Amino acid sequence: MLTFEPDETLAHRLDPRTKLAVQIGFAATALAHTTPRALLVLSALTAIALVAANVSLRRTLVAYRFALLILALAPLIAGVAFGPPWIDRSDAVASGLASYRVLLILLVSAAYVRSTPIRDSRAAIQRTIPGKPGQILGVGVGLVFRFLPVLRSDLRTIREAMAARLGTERGAVDRAGTVAVLGLTRAFNRADRLSLALQARCFAWNPTLPPLSFSRADYPVLAFAVVLALSTFY
Amino acid sequence: MATERNAVDPVADNVVRQFARAAMLAALMGASVVVSIPIPLSPAPITLQVLFVFLAGLVLGPVWGPISVLLYLVTGGAGAPVFAGMNGGMGVLIGQTAGYLWSYPVVAALIGLIVHRGTALRDLRRVRLPILVGALLVGTVVIYAMGTAYMAWLLEMAAWEAITAGALPFIPGELLKVAAAVAIVRSGQITPVRS
Known part of the structure; x- marks a missing residue:
């Protein structure tokens, strides 16, 4: 099970809004690009996100095992063709690359889950x-x-x-x-x-929120998130 | 320390009550991932999420029902383990099952609108059986249409391939959930709460 774990990593120190922006940027660009070269770059970024949040790859894959089953089956099902030669390699490869980017999106969101307590996400939602x-x-x-x-x-x-x-x-x-x-x-x-x-307890539309503030480390990461989001269009 | 000085804008009483119910139903939807009931002749056991989505539309109506489902989705996106397999995170809301998940608020609104014929809630015991069954079946079709369409697009599969993998194995379970929802409404054990 993936949940927040207290730690001192870079990802834990970032503002939740920055991390949400990175996730959205990453997902947008991953949904737009499925070439092997783009996926290589995205894999490297995923690795950085996992290291920055100190996520265990093995535990995350175990937690996502049901999702992985569908992702692994998709290229097999897509590759089946009626009539000889019974297998369509280009269809299977296209679906395989598409499935792989979904895995990357799941892994990046695992880094967010491990590094962000729910109360921070809540504050980010309520402020944004x-x-x-x-x-x-x-x-x-x-x-x-x-x-x-x-x-x-x-x-x-x-x-x-x-x-x-x-x-x-x-x-x-x-x-x-x-x-x-x-x-x-x-x-x-x-x-x-x-x-x-x-x-x-006087439940009101304007309650006092837990404090959130951008630190120095947030600005470069936030700028990177914008770059990622813009890369969707190139 | 900075202090904020502005007048308190209290939430109206009826909104507080509906909001609390929406939040509790969302939590119940999230808690129900641990419940799975095996059924004969199907590889996929029943989970109760979709049943609670139906009940959200039926009991909370076309306004607070979808809000309740939306709260469930957002809490999962924020990282609470409320999705299938006790997972959470925004990746699940974008991943291959995202089409099903995002169809839930649509379905809750749709069922609420069909059954209550508008935003004012009706007594469920007065709803005619064909309308009730029809609303639930329409909801089920919408869930699978959105779910498989998104899966086909995301994983670059053909439509029939996505339907084989993402809809056919679950049809017996879905029909049982529709039957369960109808039985619950007919038994008169739940009533929509108007305020």
């Missing part, structure tokens, strides 16, 4: 997106992240209770329905208590 949409998204992300473990344990309780009553012997529709209804009921009970708590 203006007005009420930014507030809704920012506060919402904070709440969803906070309640994720709580609701996960709710679901575990529900499933254990079902298993104890031989619920696992029932049909899939019944099981899915029971988990969904009970999960939703519990979640909405929590929502009612949460909204009361928010109102009691």
